[in-house]
Amino acid sequence: MGGLGIGTILITILVIFLLVMFFTFIPVGLWVTAFFSGVRIKLSNLVGMRLRRVVPSRIVNPLIKATKAGLDLDISELEAHYLAGGNINTLVDALIAAQRANIPLVFERAAAIDLAGRNVLEAVQVSVNPKVIETPNISAVAQDGIEVIVKARVTVRANIDRLVGGAGEETIIARVGEGIVTTVGSSGSYKGVLENPDNISKVVLDKGLDSGTAFEILSIDIADVDVARNIGAKLQADQAAADKKIAEAKASERRAMALAREQEMKAQVVEMKAKVVEAESQVPLALSEALKSGKLGVMDYYNMKNVMADTDMRESIARVDEKSKADDDKDKINN
Known part of the structure; x- marks a missing residue:
C-alpha cells in the first residue's frame, strides 16, 4: 500500500508538471480570447510562434484589434513583419486610423513605411490633421x-x-x-x-x-x-577702409622711394663736393707751376686775386641783403 501511495504521488506530480509545461508553452488562454473575439487561430500556429521565438501575444492581440475594427489581416503577414523588426501594434493602429479617415492605405504600404523607420501612425494622423x-x-x-x-x-x-x-x-x-x-x-x-x-x-x-x-x-x-x-x-564702409589702407600703403611706398632718391642725390652732392675740394687743392700747385713755367705772369696773378676778392665781397653783400629782407618779412608777419 505504501508503494502504491508513493507511485500515485509521483504520477500526480508528473501530470501537474506536464500540464504546467503545456499551458506555459501553448498559450491556451490567448487562444480562447482570440476564439471568442472572432479570430480563428490554430494551436499549431501558436506553438510554431513559440518555436520561432515570437511572442504570440504581440501578434494575436493586434490581430484581435484589427478584426474588431473590420480589417482582414493575415496572421502570417503580421508575424513576418514582426520578425523583420516592425512594430505590429503601431501598424495596426495606423491601418485602423486610415480606414476611419477613408485614406487608401494597404498593409504592404503601411509595412514598408514602418520598416523605413517612419512612424506610420503619426503619418496617418498628419495626413488627417495638417x-x-x-x-x-x-x-x-x-x-x-x-x-x-x-x-x-x-x-x-x-x-x-x-x-x-x-x-x-x-x-x-x-x-x-x-x-x-x-x-x-x-x-x-x-x-x-x-x-x-x-x-x-x-x-x-x-x-x-x-x-x-x-x-x-x-x-x-x-x-x-x-x-x-x-x-x-557696412560693406561700403569696409571697402572704403580697405581703399584707405591701400592708398596709405602706396603713399608710404612713394615716400620711401622719395627718401631713397633724396639720399642718393645727397650722396651725389657729397661726391661732387669732394671732387671740387680735390680740384681746388690742385689750384695752388697749378698756379705755382704756371708761374715757374712763365705761362702766368705776376700781374695776371694779382689781377686774378683782385677778381676773386671782388667776387667774395659781392657774395657777402648779397647774403647780408637777403638776411635783412628775410628779417623784414618776418617782422611784417609778426606785426
Missing part, C-alpha cells in the same frame, strides 16, 4: 542693402504615397529658407518686403518646394519680419 512647421529666423538682404529677418510657419500634410523615399521636415525648412532669401534678395527695397510680406508666401509657394518630399505644403505664412543691419553701408 502639421505646422516653424522655421528658424532666416536672414535675407534686399537690393538696397538692408538685412531683413523673416520667420515663417509652413502648414504641411503627410503624403502617404511619398513617405517611403521622400525627404523629411529638414528639407522643407531648408527649401522654404532658400525661397525666402531669393525672394527678399530680388526685392528692390526692404520697405516693399515690410509692406507686402504675403508676396513672399505667394512666390515661395509657387516654387513647388514639396517636390520629392514626404509632405504636401498647404500654406506658407510669414509670422514675423524684422529689419536688422544695413549690410550695404
